[in-house]
Amino acid sequence: MQNQKTVLIYKNLLKNYKMLIREATNDDIDTISRLIIDVTDKNPNEYSAEQINAWKKYNTPLQIRKQMKNRLIFCVIKDKKLIGTIALKKGCILGFYVSYSVRKMGIGTKLLDYLEKYASEKKMPKLKLISTPSALTFYKNRGYKIIGIVTSSIYGIDYPETEMEKIMSIKPMPNIGYK
């Protein structure tokens, strides 16, 4: 368990922690699948065994390959190792995971910053997501507001979860000379 002092030390280390965020390629599929399944296994208290199994089935390499066709997946690389991932599909944030061993070091924040910057550049008016119970505070602190409870169904298993959104800031219009 990390205490506050450890988190602070990690955050200071992060300043010199060179990471690369890039779009995922087919070569990353197996690693992304492993990362999602590993993090899911290490969060056993959030979901029932049935929900965990369905989620793992939904994130096999074969499924990630299919998902890649209609979503943009980004990953964060450190020392040639993929340590986090986040995806975007039609204005929705999906598949946001950071490797368990480097959690709470600010890597998720950097990934979300990257995605929000990408969304702003693409002039997306808002970003939506469905939050896991443990990530709620993280998203609230990032300015996401709860808009309701939704039930997703994966392989016939229901997941009632919290839907959130963030209105992206709209840059002021350039001065075009009107008074």
Ligand SMILES: CC(C)(COP(=O)(O)OP(=O)(O)OC[C@H]1O[C@@H](n2cnc3c(N)ncnc32)[C@H](O)[C@@H]1OP(=O)(O)O)[C@@H](O)C(=O)NCCC(=O)NCCS
């Ligand atoms: C959510 C997640 C991607 C965040 O990644 P991360 O690298 O740990 O995030 P950061 O280190 O940037 O954390 C930023 C802040 O959120 C807090 N935080 C992050 N994850 C948290 C968690 N699971 N529980 C409680 N607090 C958390 C951190 O302590 C930190 O708070 P601080 O700024 O006050 O110190 C990561 O926890 C994860 O992979 N979770 C499991 C999968 C999941 O729930 N994904 C979200 C799907 S909607």
